[in-house]
Amino acid sequence: MASDEEGTQLSPLNTSWRNFGTNESSGIFGESDQFTRKIRTYSQWSPMEEGVTLAWNDVSVYIQTKKNGKTTCKRIINGVTGAVKAGSLVALMGASGAGKSTLMSTLAHRITGGAFVEGDVLINGRPIGNYMKYISGFMHQEDIFIGSLTVSEHMNIMARLKLDRKTTQQERNSKIHEILKSLGLTKCLNTRIGINGESKVLSGGEKKRLAFATELLTDPPILFCDEPTTGLDSYSAQKIVTMMNTMASSGKTILCTIHQPSSDIFAMFSQLILMADGRIAFIGSAASALDFFQKAGYRCPTSYNPADFFIKTLATTPGFEENSKQCIKRICDYFAVSDYNKEVNVVVQYEFHMGRAVEVIGIMIGLCYLGTDFTTQVGIQNVEGIIFLLVSENTFTPMYSILDEFPQKYPLFLREYNSGLYSSFLYFLSRIMAMLPGLIIEPILFVIIVYWLSGLRATTYAFLMTTLAGILTLNSAAACGIFFSNAFDSVPAAMAYLVPFDYVLMLTSGVFVKLSTLPRVFSWTKYLSWLMYSTESISTVQWNGIKNITCDISDQEIPCLTADTQVLEKYSFSEDNLSRDLWSMLFLCIIFHCLSFICLWLKIRKR
Numbered sequence: 013m014a015s016d017e018e019g020t021q022l023s024p025l026n027t028s029w030r031n032f033g034t035n036e037s038s039g040i041f042g043e044s045d046q047f048t049r050k051i052r053t054y055s056q057w058s059p060m061e062e063g064v065t066l067a068w069n070d071v072s073v074y075i076q077t078k079k080n081g082k083t084t085c086k087r088i089i090n091g092v093t094g095a096v097k098a099g100s101l102v103a104l105m106g107a108s109g110a111g112k113s114t115l116m117s118t119l120a121h122r123i124t125g126g127a128f129v130e131g132d133v134l135i136n137g138r139p140i141g142n143y144m145k146y147i148s149g150f151m152h153q154e155d156i157f158i159g160s161l162t163v164s165e166h167m168n169i170m171a172r173l174k175l176d177r178k179t180t181q182q183e184r185n186s187k188i189h190e191i192l193k194s195l196g197l198t199k200c201l202n203t204r205i206g207i208n209g210e211s212k213v214l215s216g217g218e219k220k221r222l223a224f225a226t227e228l229l230t231d232p233p234i235l236f237c238d239e240p241t242t243g244l245d246s247y248s249a250q251k252i253v254t255m256m257n258t259m260a261s262s263g264k265t266i267l268c269t270i271h272q273p274s275s276d277i278f279a280m281f282s283q284l285i286l287m288a289d290g291r292i293a294f295i296g297s298a299a300s301a302l303d304f305f306q307k308a309g310y311r312c313p314t315s316y317n318p319a320d321f322f323i324k325t326l327a328t329t330p331g332f333e334e335n336s337k338q339c340i341k342r343i344c345d346y347f348a349v350s351d352y353n354k355e356v357n358v359v360v361q362y363e364f365h366m367g368r369a370v371e372v373i374g375i376m377i378g379l380c381y382l383g384t385d386f387t388t389q390v391g392i393q394n395v396e397g398i399i400f401l402l403v404s405e406n407t408f409t410p411m412y413s414i415l416d417e418f419p420q421k422y423p424l425f426l427r428e429y430n431s432g433l434y435s436s437f438l439y440f441l442s443r444i445m446a447m448l449p450g451l452i453i454e455p456i457l458f459v460i461i462v463y464w465l466s467g468l469r470a471t472t473y474a475f476l477m478t479t480l481a482g483i484l485t486l487n488s489a490a491a492c493g494i495f496f497s498n499a500f501d502s503v504p505a506a507m508a509y510l511v512p513f514d515y516v517l518m519l520t521s522g523v524f525v526k527l528s529t530l531p532r533v534f535s536w537t538k539y540l541s542w543l544m545y546s547t548e549s550i551s552t553v554q555w556n557g558i559k560n561i562t563c564d565i566s567d568q569e570i571p572c573l574t575a576d577t578q579v580l581e582k583y584s585f586s587e588d589n590l591s592r593d594l595w596s597m598l599f600l601c602i603i604f605h606c607l608s609f610i611c612l613w614l615k616i617r618k619r
């Protein structure tokens with residue numbers, strides 16, 4: 013047994029809590045955990061995607077109001093669009109009445125009071141729904157407790173209500189203790205919560221922290237906190253935001269409405285959303301907000317707290333209502349056409365359209381080549397076209413989408429590595445293993461869709477071999493992406509080198525240049541190209557045994573290919589290379605992973 017800073021006896025650390033928000037957390041959270049996994053498996057790179065990305069498009073909220081006996085509809089949120097990426101700590105700010113609480117309740121699917129919501133809110137590409145209560149925590153502005161309970165009793169009751177029935181008492185206790193400890197509430201374990209005005213009860217700040225602790229019980233991947241620091245002294249406020257910051261860096265998405273944060277607290281937020289009059293005035297980093305306001309004609313004086321400046325600029329000044337309205341409109345309009353908004357829109361569009369990319373692209377490709385006939389000259393071009401698309405789709409999307417996988421988690425890994433929780437090898441291995449199911453399922457899905465729609469060779473052998481080649485292609489591409497992301501210090505640097513490498517891969521795939529004509533100095537590069545191995549292997553299994561291709565072209569200049577060997581020879585491919593191609597892709601995959609690990613290891617040593 014250890015002792016915390018408040019002198020309380022602690023039970024051994026619960027590792028699930030220590031690793032909360034990461035893949036490594038144990039699954040003792042019942043429904044919450046189950047749903048978390050579900051929302052993490054929606055998309056293309058599901059096993060790699062950790063945490064929750066929230067995107068909303070053109071969201072408006074209307075409230076019914078009664079005036080002079082007449083019912084009217086008032087719009088309090090006005091067609092807002094935005095996104096919050098996984099692992100972000102977001103400050104939702106604006107003057108009183110700007111619509112912060114309403115927007116947050118809407119995003120959390122907790123809006124009540126006869127409000128009507130228009131527009132779409134997606135969580136990891138899925139429309140939000142009642143399941144939000146399982147995967148998110150919501151800390152209300154007003155804390156409501158049963159005043160006669162002690163902190164310990166309250167947490168025990170809430171743990172019983174919120175956690176899965178299978179959670180043992182020991183696990184519950186351990187979890188409660190860890191949460192209370194991290195929020196500095198262990199000394200209040202036996203203090204009554206009390207009601208306002210009573211003495212010897214929890215202070216306002218402690219109640220806030222208790223409300224936060226209650227939401228942390230289920231370890232939700234996304235947390236909504238309505239004014240979590242209001243009423244707290246600067247030390248307590250700092251403590252709670254620091255904790256949120258730590259949680260965000262371990263993958264949680266945390267959205268807070270916040271009033272007048274100090275400069276220190278403000279600096280801890282990774283993203284800022286400014287609202288005014290139910291509209292978005294800005295979304296982006298705090299640093300870029302200053303730049304945005306300056307460009308819009310509002311410069312923050314150097315001695316000013318930026319947070320105060322933004323709120324003051326976007327507030328309605330009594331006596332100058334019309335001017336304030338004009339100013340707000342100008343800023344919101346300026347943001348709507350700014351590059352900052354374009355950046356947000358890229359994320360929003362991605363969330364809205366890319367979730368089903370594999371299926372959509374697969375269906376599109378399949379439909380374009382519907383009913384391809386292997387036994388015509390046109391069929392030759394079509395089949396090679398399908399093969400090229402199969403190979404490139406299984407290469408480029410995974411290679412680029414995986415690039416920020418390791419850099420994003422690097423700070424968390426470093427912290428846990430420094431605490432001696434695990435070795436770099438175990439970390440690397442577990443990350444790769446966690447990705448593996450997605451790296452296998454995704455190409456299978458893609459090949460199935462394209463295969464049957466486009467009419468590739470309908471034999472079990474051809475299908476299984478094409479699928480195997482698809483899996484190996486995608487795994488080689490993903491391994492290459494992981495290698496580049498570990499070899500460089502930032503994603504842009506990795507991209508800068510990966511793009512030219514792409515060209516080499518493409519050129520040597522066999523589709524654009526006849527491989528036998530490559531200059532000697534370059535010809536070795538084809539052995540690095542899994543695109544070549546993949547194209548050759550799929551072409552081989554698809555053309556194998558086709559002998560009766562008709563020659564119905566009138567142009568005598570165009571060569572007529574009548575058998576499988578001739579088609580393969582056109583691209584300098586050979587049937588004999590099939591097993592070499594498959595083994596080579598596996599070999600490349602292993603080599604890239606080994607190099608990745610070496611880069612990661614060197615990175616840690618260099619620190």
Ligand SMILES: Nc1ncnc2c1ncn2[C@@H]1O[C@H](COP(=O)(O)OP(=O)(O)OP(=O)(O)O)[C@@H](O)[C@H]1O
Binds near residue numbers: 108
């Ligand atoms: N149920 C309701 N009926 C009528 N008007 C409402 C209702 N809920 C919110 N509003 C109005 O919508 C606007 C936005 O309210 P909201 O609570 O979202 O603002 P806020 O930015 O969170 O303000 P604060 O910082 O003061 O909490 C306000 O003008 C408010 O009066």
